[in-house]
Amino acid sequence: MxxxxxxxxxxxxxxxxxxxxxxxxxxxxxxxxxxxxxxxxxxxxxxxxxxxxxxxxxxxxxxxxxxxxxxxxxxxxxxxxxxxxxxxxxxxxxxxAPDEGNMYLIGKVGTQAQKDHFLAPMHRGDARSAFFMTEPAEDGGAGADPSMMQTRAVQDGDHWVINGRKAFITGAKGAKVGIVMANSGTDAKMAATMFLVDLPDPAIRIERVMDTLDGSMPGGHSVIAIDNLRVSADQVLGELHQGFDYAQIRLSPARLTHCMRWLGACIRAQEIASAYACKRHAFGKPLIDHEGVGFPLAENLIDLKQCELIIDWCADVLDSGALGTTESSMAKVAVSEALFRVADRCIQVMGGTGVTQDTMVEQVFREIRAFRIYDGPTEVHKWSLAKKIKRANAGH
Known part of the structure; x- marks a missing residue:
């Protein structure tokens, strides 16, 4: 045994x-x-x-x-x-998301006053939040590469003045708390700082809510214009110019919590597809008895268990106190790709019913497709892992 x-x-x-x-x-x-x-x-x-x-x-x-x-x-x-x-x-x-990740970050690096003012209403569920980092591609702004950030924060006495545009900002419509990430460095040397802001603010304008493949998050995803947003020094989250480091503190756990939530959604999709395959008959027997249907559902069980195990493995790394950047990249790639296979098989098993909105399987498929991109596209995580392989083998 x-x-x-x-x-x-x-x-x-x-x-x-x-x-x-x-x-x-x-x-x-x-x-x-x-x-x-x-x-x-x-x-x-x-x-x-x-x-x-x-x-x-x-x-x-x-x-x-x-x-x-x-x-x-x-x-x-x-x-x-x-x-x-x-x-x-x-x-x-x-x-x-993004509230879970934002709460985690403020809890880690916020001052007590910031926790009392911004974090407490989020904990109570009375306030939603938004994380303003990604920028429009047409502006040449930051996406998967945050070093391309165009939004600028310029010091003015005891205050900072922020200007720029952001895109794909989840939950901005209806949010009461914002974390704005901006380039606080010089023309010669870039640095990033995060600022906490109360929302709505007239200096932060929603240009449009984007029409996207996914549709589960309140407020959707918005394109934002920031025009002369003035914030005081006590609204700096953590230390000045440490925004990239704080982004990593937030992103590793946030990538993993995405995996956790979408694992649950795909477990439910598997339940629905399995029940359908066991009840629906074709060619003289239940669909589940046809290998073309039973085998994909069996493959789903394998993928779901592998996702659970890699999530727990990465969680253990984070619980050890490690930053877990490499491990969270590995988990994000493995889980997002596996869950997409799971959702796709569920659609296929259910045939025409699978592509309708009669069940939630169709929406799970759309949400998981988007998940392969947000919090870092699969290809960017693989590229990052490959760079680490190269560094580890330098000189060999």
Whole structure:
């Protein structure tokens, strides 16, 4: 007999995940057909209604402890996976991007005053947030390469004045808290600084909400113009000119929490496709008995388990105190590509039904396709890993 070496989850995480799963299945999933949603995500009225129920159930922001501490990354993996069983689950429970990553970052590097003013209402689920980093391609701005950042922050006495444009800013419409990343360096030497801002602000204007393939996140993704935004020195998040370092503190866990949530969504898609294949008959027997249907679902089980294991492995690295940049890149590539295969197979197994909105499988497919790009396209992560391989072999 082979003894498994994969450690069991802590009891507190297992208990919490069980409560989250019951809430998502019993309360959130019925909202999936609610008309208060459009191509840019659930509307504010729906978000508030679901969050009120999560608050009443004692499950608002479940990965944050009552004392303000955080579950371990391994524990968070179990809880966020169950929150993702519905596309609406992360929004209802306040475990969604970009808020989850923004809360994590402010909790790590914010001052106590910043935590009281910006973080506390986010923890309560009373405020959504946006992270202003990516810029429009037509401006030659930062995307996968943040060193191309065009947005400038210029010091003016005890204040900073920020000008620029941002793009693909998730949740900007309706957000109350913003983290703006700008080039605070000189023409000769670039440096990045992050600034905390209250939203809405007349200096931060939404040019348009973009029409994108995905549509699960409140507020959608916006193109933003920043015109003479004036912020005080106490709105600097962390230290001046350390924005790139803070981005890494945020991005490694945020990449992984994306993986956790979308794993939950694909587990649900697999449940739906499997039930369909077992009930639907063709050519004299259930679809599941045809190898062309049964084998893809079996392959999905393998991919889903591999995703779970690599998420837990990367979570353990982060829990050790390591930055986990390499490991999170590996996990992001492996999980996003595997989950896309899972979602694609679910669509194929369900045939015509799979491409309709009669079930949530079609939306999961669209969301996972976008996931292969955001928080770093697969190709950029592979390129980064290849550079590390080259450095490791220099001189050999």
């Amino acid at each position: 082979i003894t498994a070496t994969h450690p069991a989850p802590t009891q507190r995480a297992a208990d919490l995940a069980a409560r989250v799963e019951r809430f998502v299945r019993d309360v959130v999933i019925p909202y999936e057909k609610d008309p208060r949603q459009d191509a840019h995500g659930p509307m504010e009225e729906l978000v508030a209604e679901m969050r009120a129920k999560a608050r009443d159930a004692g499950l608002m922001t479940p990965h944050i402890l009552p004392d303000g501490g955080h579950l371990t990354h391994r524990e968070t993996a179990l809880v966020l996976k169950t929150s993702g069983l519905s596309i609406l689950g992360p929004t209802a429970l306040n475990t969604a």
